[in-house]
Amino acid sequence: MVPTVRAAGPSDAAGVVALLRAARPHLVVTPQVLAWQATGKPAERFGMLVAEAGGGIAGVARTGLLHESAEPGLGFVNLVVHREGWRRGVGSALLAAAEERLVGLGVRLAYARVVDEPASLAFAERRGYRGGRRNVILGLDLATAVLPPAPAPPAGVRLVTAADLPDPRPLYEADLAAAVDEPGDVGMDEISFGDWRAAYWDRPDLDRALSMVASADGVVVAFTVALTDGRDRYLSGMTGTRAGWRGRGLARLVKHASLRAARSAGLRWAYTLNDAGNDAMRAVNAWCGYRPVAAEWRHLRTLHE
Template sequence: MTVIVRELRRGDPADAAGFVRIRRQALPFMLSTAESVAHSLEQAHPDSHYRPLLAEEDGELIGTAQVGLVHDSPEPGQGSLNVYVDPERTGRGAGSLLARTAEEQLAALGATRLHSWVLDEPGNRAFAEKRGYRAARSAHFLRLDLANGTLPPLQSPPDGVELRTGADFADDPRPLFRLDAETLRDEPGDIDREFTDYDAWLTETWHHPLLNRELTSVVLVDGRPAAFSAAHTDDGTRYGTAMTGTGRAFRGRGLAKLAKNHSLHRARAAGCTEAFTGNDAGNAPMLSINEWLGYEICATEVNHVRDLG
């Protein structure tokens, strides 16, 4: 049995479907579709040098890797590789070959520091540590049973506050770009990131195939976007929160909670049966909101970092 690693072929629906299948088996808490995989490849920012990889054993796809530079970080040289192997096909060398190929590609692109998210399980952590990675920040995946769980009642917006949807900004999403960019700068993490390119944000975020504008909630205060909860949906009944945030001038007023609760109620009414979200383990305010909404932690990932010589 021979394992090879190759790049995902553009325009190949079988490759995209195989990528989704493996990711869903290895990491069922994140939404993806063949369309979203193709979009990420075709529309990736040129400076990211994004290259999804596939591991193939005798014609069968058994592993994936997302590989690229973090182009929107103010600190140059930040590389990213996330490796996942079909849980029923581990121990065949696919993970090691994917990681080595990704590391070589990123080093050739000038990366000086590599970041890789690893599930917080002994085997996965040992794999990363053996390759010279050190554990850094952790983050949780959380799940909410929309079909059988109980959401907190819908809240009425206070005076001067209005609830809208992302679809209401279809003609001019720039106010949402500004709000998204502001909240991203304060998001905890091991890599600082900035949204400065509106056209890139339109391509990568606003026109992303998973973004559901009707289920995305936007809170306006005196007509100005102040908080939001961006919703992703796949081609089934699964819902995911892409980002929830509040502008700096409006924090401490419960607006993020208001936005996310309304989005989840609309998602349930639209037929979504389970919701997923992710939180940095140190983001106590957002973890508190999600606990109030009924989410439960279902897995944890640890960012592992390796400096190149």
């Protein structure tokens, strides 16, 4: 199998979505999301490469800049290769082309999400990627799950949906405030309101009616963002609470309300990613009924100084 690597085009969307959904069931991905990633997030400089072999798409590499960090020169490369393409040069060809693109964008340090299984980890390590933080992927079957009783909002806290917000700027401010000490390899410490709006608020898979916001005196103090594929999958994109409001059950409040609304909307599979070191959020997710279904590691490699 000799793969041909090229830039992805609109006609590749259906094949890429099928590959991603099969390999990563927790991903919320549609052709519309792929098209938006290519055009709707200019600061990210998103680019997608596909490897063709055997008459079809054997693998895909998604690349771009980690533009939310104040540190320059950070980028990402995430590979997914069809099982039939393993050990046949597909991943190596894709990674080489992806790294070449990142170098052209001025990337100094490349981050990659690597599935927590021996073959994928060994592939990354052989190519100079070193392990970083671990994410646990949690799943919940909304059709059979018994959600705990809904918690009551604390005094002075109002629970609304993101669709109820007349202006998303308070949510942007809360997102930045909550991300200051969020566990992770790369922090969100430099993103303008315009870039945030393009990257998050205007994304086609954001379901504002399922995204919940807790506010007090007009200030967003906690929130959870819901992404859906319009079919059966729901992904918790981010849950955050301002530092001064933690310990009051607000994460449970917003996540429970969002999951209940998702079930009412007919969604079946709920997923969330949890940093393995974030014990507080892991406790919240366990309370909601989430259980581990997979895991991945963030790996990184210096491309050039």
